[in-house]
Amino acid sequence: MKSIVSQLKLFFEPNAIAIIGASRTEGKLGNNIVKNLLEARFKGKIFPVNPKSTEILGLKTYPSIKEIPEKVDLAVIIVPANVVPQVLEECGEKDIRAVVIESAGFSEINEEGKKLEQQVVEIAKKHGIRIVGPNCVGHLNTANNLNTSFARLDMPTKGGISFIAQSGAFAVALVEWMVSEGIGLSKFISVGNKCDVDDADLIEYLAHDDQTKVVTLYIEGVKDGRKFMNIAKEVTRVKPILVLKAGRSIAGARAAASHTGALAGQDRVYDAVFKQCGIIRARDSEELFDLGRSLAYQPLPPSDGVAIVTNAGGPAVMAADVCEEYGLKLAKLENITKQKISSISPPWVVTANPVDLSGDCDTNRFTVAMKSVLDDPNVGGVIAIATMRALIGLEVIGALIELNRIYPHKPFSVALIGKEELLQQRKRLEKENVPAFPSAERAARAIAALFSYKRFKEKVGAV
Amino acid sequence: MKSIVSQLKLFFEPNAIAIIGASRTEGKLGNNIVKNLLEARFKGKIFPVNPKSTEILGLKTYPSIKEIPEKVDLAVIIVPANVVPQVLEECGEKDIRAVVIESAGFSEINEEGKKLEQQVVEIAKKHGIRIVGPNCVGHLNTANNLNTSFARLDMPTKGGISFIAQSGAFAVALVEWMVSEGIGLSKFISVGNKCDVDDADLIEYLAHDDQTKVVTLYIEGVKDGRKFMNIAKEVTRVKPILVLKAGRSIAGARAAASHTGALAGQDRVYDAVFKQCGIIRARDSEELFDLGRSLAYQPLPPSDGVAIVTNAGGPAVMAADVCEEYGLKLAKLENITKQKISSISPPWVVTANPVDLSGDCDTNRFTVAMKSVLDDPNVGGVIAIATMRALIGLEVIGALIELNRIYPHKPFSVALIGKEELLQQRKRLEKENVPAFPSAERAARAIAALFSYKRFKEKVGAV
Numbered sequence: 056m057k058s059i060v061s062q063l064k065l066f067f068e069p070n071a072i073a074i075i076g077a078s079r080t081e082g083k084l085g086n087n088i089v090k091n092l093l094e095a096r097f098k099g100k101i102f103p104v105n106p107k108s109t110e111i112l113g114l115k116t117y118p119s120i121k122e123i124p125e126k127v128d129l130a131v132i133i134v135p136a137n138v139v140p141q142v143l144e145e146c147g148e149k150d151i152r153a154v155v156i157e158s159a160g161f162s163e164i165n166e167e168g169k170k171l172e173q174q175v176v177e178i179a180k181k182h183g184i185r186i187v188g189p190n191c192v193g194h195l196n197t198a199n200n201l202n203t204s205f206a207r208l209d210m211p212t213k214g215g216i217s218f219i220a221q222s223g224a225f226a227v228a229l230v231e232w233m234v235s236e237g238i239g240l241s242k243f244i245s246v247g248n249k250c251d252v253d254d255a256d257l258i259e260y261l262a263h264d265d266q267t268k269v270v271t272l273y274i275e276g277v278k279d280g281r282k283f284m285n286i287a288k289e290v291t292r293v294k295p296i297l298v299l300k301a302g303r304s305i306a307g308a309r310a311a312a313s314h315t316g317a318l319a320g321q322d323r324v325y326d327a328v329f330k331q332c333g334i335i336r337a338r339d340s341e342e343l344f345d346l347g348r349s350l351a352y353q354p355l356p357p358s359d360g361v362a363i364v365t366n367a368g369g370p371a372v373m374a375a376d377v378c379e380e381y382g383l384k385l386a387k388l389e390n391i392t393k394q395k396i397s398s399i400s401p402p403w404v405v406t407a408n409p410v411d412l413s414g415d416c417d418t419n420r421f422t423v424a425m426k427s428v429l430d431d432p433n434v435g436g437v438i439a440i441a442t443m444r445a446l447i448g449l450e451v452i453g454a455l456i457e458l459n460r461i462y463p464h465k466p467f468s469v470a471l472i473g474k475e476e477l478l479q480q481r482k483r484l485e486k487e488n489v490p491a492f493p494s495a496e497r498a499a500r501a502i503a504a505l506f507s508y509k510r511f512k513e514k515v516g517a518v
Numbered sequence: 519m520k521s522i523v524s525q526l527k528l529f530f531e532p533n534a535i536a537i538i539g540a541s542r543t544e545g546k547l548g549n550n551i552v553k554n555l556l557e558a559r560f561k562g563k564i565f566p567v568n569p570k571s572t573e574i575l576g577l578k579t580y581p582s583i584k585e586i587p588e589k590v591d592l593a594v595i596i597v598p599a600n601v602v603p604q605v606l607e608e609c610g611e612k613d614i615r616a617v618v619i620e621s622a623g624f625s626e627i628n629e630e631g632k633k634l635e636q637q638v639v640e641i642a643k644k645h646g647i648r649i650v651g652p653n654c655v656g657h658l659n660t661a662n663n664l665n666t667s668f669a670r671l672d673m674p675t676k677g678g679i680s681f682i683a684q685s686g687a688f689a690v691a692l693v694e695w696m697v698s699e700g701i702g703l704s705k706f707i708s709v710g711n712k713c714d715v716d717d718a719d720l721i722e723y724l725a726h727d728d729q730t731k732v733v734t735l736y737i738e739g740v741k742d743g744r745k746f747m748n749i750a751k752e753v754t755r756v757k758p759i760l761v762l763k764a765g766r767s768i769a770g771a772r773a774a775a776s777h778t779g780a781l782a783g784q785d786r787v788y789d790a791v792f793k794q795c796g797i798i799r800a801r802d803s804e805e806l807f808d809l810g811r812s813l814a815y816q817p818l819p820p821s822d823g824v825a826i827v828t829n830a831g832g833p834a835v836m837a838a839d840v841c842e843e844y845g846l847k848l849a850k851l852e853n854i855t856k857q858k859i860s861s862i863s864p865p866w867v868v869t870a871n872p873v874d875l876s877g878d879c880d881t882n883r884f885t886v887a888m889k890s891v892l893d894d895p896n897v898g899g900v901i902a903i904a905t906m907r908a909l910i911g912l913e914v915i916g917a918l919i920e921l922n923r924i925y926p927h928k929p930f931s932v933a934l935i936g937k938e939e940l941l942q943q944r945k946r947l948e949k950e951n952v953p954a955f956p957s958a959e960r961a962a963r964a965i966a967a968l969f970s971y972k973r974f975k976e977k978v979g980a981v
Contacts, residue, residue: 164866206877224877225832228905228935232956235938275835301835304842310826310835310872339959340836340935363773369688372738372764372773373803379767403627409773414669414687442691472691472803475698478941493695496802 062185063252063260065153067196067242069128070099072203073120073151075142076133076158077103077111084157084205085133088193089114095202095210102127120145129153131193131203136160139189140174147182154179156188157205162248163190172250179251191247192223195230197240198266204245212486214239215268215351216344217261219254221246221275229273229340237482238344239351241266253278255286262290269350271297271343275311277325284332291333292517295350295508298334299343300325333511335504342500345492349501352488353466355509355518356435360386361502362428363409365440366416370472370495371409374438377496381503382510385409386433395427422454429462436502437467440495443474452480456487466505470498525648526715526723528616530659530705532591533562535666536583536614538605539596539621540566540574547620547668548596551656552577558665558673565590583608592616594656594666599623602652603637610645617642619651620668625711626653635713642714654710655686658693660703661729667708675949677702678731678814679807680724682717684709684738692736692803700945701807702814704729716741718749725753732813734760734806738774740788747795754796755980758813758971761797762806763788796974798967805963808955812964815951816929818972818981819898823849824965825891826872828903829879833935833958834872837901840959844966845973848872849896858890885917892925899965900930903958906937915943919950929968933961 072092078085085105089112092101102123103116110116117123120130120142130146132139136158146154161172172189179186187194193203197213206227211234220226223245230243241264244257254272261267270290277283287296302311303322329336335350337343361383365371378385385408393406400420405411410428412420421441428434441451455469469484469491471477481491492498512518535555541548548568552575555564565588566574569581580586583593583605593609595602599621609617624635635652642649650657656666660676669690674697683689686708693706704727707720717735724730733753740746750759765774766785792799798813800806824846828834841848848871856869863883868874873891875883884904891897904914918932932947932954934940944954955961975981 159866220832222830222832222835224830224905225935228830228833231906231936235936235940273832275832299836301832301839303839306842306848307835307839310831310838310848339840340833340957341959367685367687367691368773369683369685369736369738369764370691370803372685372770373762375773376764376766376770377802379769385769385773403622442687443694472688473694473698477698494803496804 059256060260060263062152063256065128066155066187066194067201068199069153069201071102071125071127072097072099073102073104073123073127073130074133075104075120075130077105077116079108079111086111087205087207088131088133088203091202091204091208095200097201098199100125120149120151123149127151129155132156133158133205136168136171136189140171140178143175143178143184147178147184152184154184154186155191155193155203156186157191157193159190161189162250172248176250186251187244188247189250190223192227192245194242194244195240196242209234211240212237214241215266216240216271216347217242217264217267217269218271219244219246219257220273222273223247226273229344233344236344237485238348239485249278255279255283258290258296259286262294267294269295269297269347271299271347273299273301273343275301280328284328287332287334291511292515296332296334297337297343297347297350298329299337299340300329333508333515335508345497345501346504348485348490349466349468349504350508352490353468353505354464355512356466356506357464358433358435360384360433361436361438361506362386362388362431362434363438363440364412364421364424364428365409366412366414366421367440367442367472368411370440370442370470371411374440374470374495374499375409377499378503381500381507383503383506386431386435388428389431389433392427392431396424399423418448418451418454421451422458425458429458429465434465436465436505438470438495438498438502439467440470440472440498442472443477449480452483455484455489459487459489466502468492468498468502470495522719523723523726525615526719528591529618529650529657530664531662532616532664534565534588534590535560535562536565536567536586536590536593537596538567538583538593540568540579542571542574549574550668550670551594551596551666554665554667554671558663560664561662563588583612583614586612590614592618595619596621596668599631599634599652603634603641606638606641606647610641610647615647617647617649618654618656618666619649620654620656622653624652625713635711639713649714650707651710652713655690655708657705657707658703659705672697674703675700677704678729679703679734679810680705680727680730680732681734682707682709682720683736685736686710689736692807696807699807700948701811702948712741718742718746721753721759722749725757730757732758732760732810734762734810736762736764736806738764743791747791750795750797754974755978759797760800760806760810760813761792762800762803796978798971808953808960808964809967811948811953812929812931812967813971815953816931816968817927818975819929819969820927821896821898823847823896824899824901824969825849825851825894825897826901826903827875827884827887827891828872829875829877829884830903830905830935831874833903833905833933834874837903837933837958837962838872840962841966844963844970846966846969849894849898851891852894852896855890855894859887862886881911881914881917884914885921888921892921892928897928899928899968901933901958901961901965902930903933903935903961905935906940912943915946918947918952922950922952929965931955931961931965933958
């Protein structure tokens with residue numbers, strides 16, 4: 056195993072964690088971290104460290120990390136910035152090799168903070184410690200219920216998306232949004248000032264992580280562009296990388312600079328780099344996880360064309376527009392496919408692609424059409440669009456889940472358009488790895504990411 | 519009043535409606551219409567017409583429209599297509615001047631249907647009847663609880679958006695989506711085959727309707743381009759028009775042709791026409807109502823610059839990107855504005871625009887910053903971004919509603935990013951005419967529509 060991979064494993068799969076700066080006081084960040092770990096039911100030992108307490112949230116608490124009688128794999132530090140060098144020295148003495156510094160007050164605030172950060176880096180080097188942060192929110196791993204966030208945060212369900220984020224508060228809000236949409240997560244990490252471990256290191260680690268199906272990133276700037284490119288190029292041959300890069304515009308770049316101090320650089324350069332490395336760029340934060348879900352859940356399309364199956368004409372036209380915009384071809388359906396559909400349909404059903412099953416479509420007609428289209432060799436993937444009406448009720452959700460099981464080699468995405476209760480139905484689909492959206496356009500963009508990633512893999516000979 | 523306006527008034531403000539083809543049978547379209555009218559508590563008289571029933575859902579039912587002893591303003595027809603000419607004749611004899619034909623089986627299916635539609639048009643002309651449809655879903659008016667949809671449909675709350683739609687099933691799903699998001703509607707109309715009343719007529723009517731603040735349309739094609747342009751040009755001087763035009767691509771245009779038979783035409787021509795007429799084009803179905811809400815609820819900006827106030831850096835950067843993309847300038851804040859913010863903030867708060875109040879921001883800091891920015895003469899509108907954290911809880915929603923009352927002349931839009939319960943909070947804001955979104959990018963696009971519409975009005979001298 057590459058050394059960076061084994062080093063970062065300590066962050067995500069520690070047997071024992073120490074929280075340096077743990078607190079008894081409700082609402083304090085050092086209390087939140089312990090509470091998050093306990094509520095998530097972290098599958099390892101938790102050692103709070105605080106010289107003024109003997110017990111925090113029912114856990115025996117130690118005055119310093121050196122007093123812990125057992126081996127500690129990971130330390131999370133949430134003490135005032137000026138105390139960080141001292142506790143980091145103690146971590147070194149305790150032979151800890153992985154430290155998340157969540158404290159703020161470093162290079163992000165001023166020159167003095169920059170010096171303090173430099174000092175921290177030197178101590179870490181001396182002891183062979185890898186550091187995530189400082190000025191970060193913490194990290195999650197759904198496999199072992201690890202949750203070191205200093206913000207109170209519910210654990211998302213297990214899933215194939217891993218997420219690396221530069222902005223702490225934004226990242227937490229996006230993870231909360233994942234929870235609310237029922238999107239599954241593997242690992243999340245807030246990188247903060249990236250004084251040591253950076254995006255490229257984490258991408259490399261996640262490439263080796265079996266639970267991660269797609270690596271998503273929110274970045275404002277990259278420090279070491281060459282390193283990032285080299286690693287990204289390797290990884291995209293194996294796993295898709297999706298990036299939400301802020302600071303596209305001059306105004307945005309200026310805002311990013313005052314936010315994380317990142318040099319946003321010319322956005323067009325980033326665009327070119329992403330393209331060259333096979334990184335897919337999301338247009339906005341919703342799209343990051345729209346495409347992410349699709350790439351995490353669904354297989355790459357076995358052939359080129361996409362089919363649209365719908366019970367409403369309008370959204371199919373919108374979906375067809377998106378397909379063309381993203382370079383997808385609408386599949387020409389075989390005659391046998393059309394015959395199978397028309398044999399169980401009234402005459403007004405359109406059997407050409409988009410297959411418009413009409414407003415009077417019931418679940419049976421929808422299912423037969425989906426099966427016929429999925430059996431068609433010209434079809435590489437399907438966009439299923441349903442507006443919920445009297446004749447096509449919630450049982451269509453079960454049918455779609457079943458189709459996803461029967462056709463594991465053809466990707467599809469679903470749009471359920473209409474009432475509020477559909478959010479729960481979309482979550483039901485998500486749970487079964489069927490990406491589901493409230494609009495046809497979003498469903499089309501999601502499946503387009505699979506086609507586009509497949510084209511990239513073919514181009515670089517990685518299929 | 520222009521004759522078209524008084525003619526269409528009968529459709530939206532009838533004192534008495536007859537449903538020709540009303541049915542006793544649950545689930546039948548002719549039953550749904552009566553049920554929708556009753557459940558909506560339509561503020562007028564309802565006369566079901568069916569030769570085989572004497573009572574439908576508790577309402578006295580007449581064997582033919584001619585037997586109704588009172589004046590009828592509007593007839594809704596939902597009988598088989600081949601019976602439509604005969605009942606339309608009877609409508610003429612009963613001196614009805616407004617008819618919605620919801621029956622299908624006309625020009626959308628074949629040549630025979632086309633002839634039947636032509637016959638219907640001639641009968642209507644002879645009697646001076648205006649027709650909406652055929653092959654349409656019906657219409658809504660929230661002012662008098664009118665709901666003639668043949669699909670079961672809850673009434674949205676009252677609001678300033680009116681919506682004209684070509685695709686029936688899609689339109690109903692979008693109205694359901696409006697209900698689920700708490701977006702307020704004034705009038706909705708499904709135009710179907712547009713054998714008589716078309717989009718342009720309805721736009722003209724809605725321009726004269728005080729409850730309509732913005733006219734939104736879903737179109738696949740326009741039949742009389744010249745008429746559409748002439749009317750749109752006049753109306754956009756007074757009210758914003760927002761269009762979702764499907765069939766942008768060749769694939770989409772082909773799908774549209776098989777869907778509504780509309781000649782989609784070259785999309786670039788539409789783009790040019792929309793621009794010339796001051797029509798704002800939405801990129802997708804979500805954006806149609808994102809921009810619609812903003813244009814319906816909020817005033818036009820009194821000056822050029824936009825300010826971003828946030829408790830998380832990342833989404834502010836994304837919002838700044840969108841602002842530049844849509845031609846908005848970030849306002850340069852006055853020193854006094856910055857001083858007001860910094861006087862109540864810790865040193866790490868960024869007082870330049872975007873104003874980043876930091877993750878430890880509480881409701882008071884957020885409110886003071888919003889007030890200071892809204893008082894700044896360089897600021898024409900504000901994007902407020904909040905990720906819900908321990909220190910900034912739901913009371914910020916109340917503060918935003920209050921700010922919207924205190925500053926009625928400066929538009930703002932809100933992004934609430936994170937947990938599922940925020941949907942309810944966004945709805946609370948919507949109810950008070952504050953457009954609220956789950957992402958900063960959507961909030962930025964929404965406010966951008968106001969700036970862009972104002973620029974258009976200035977350009978044509980309509981301010």
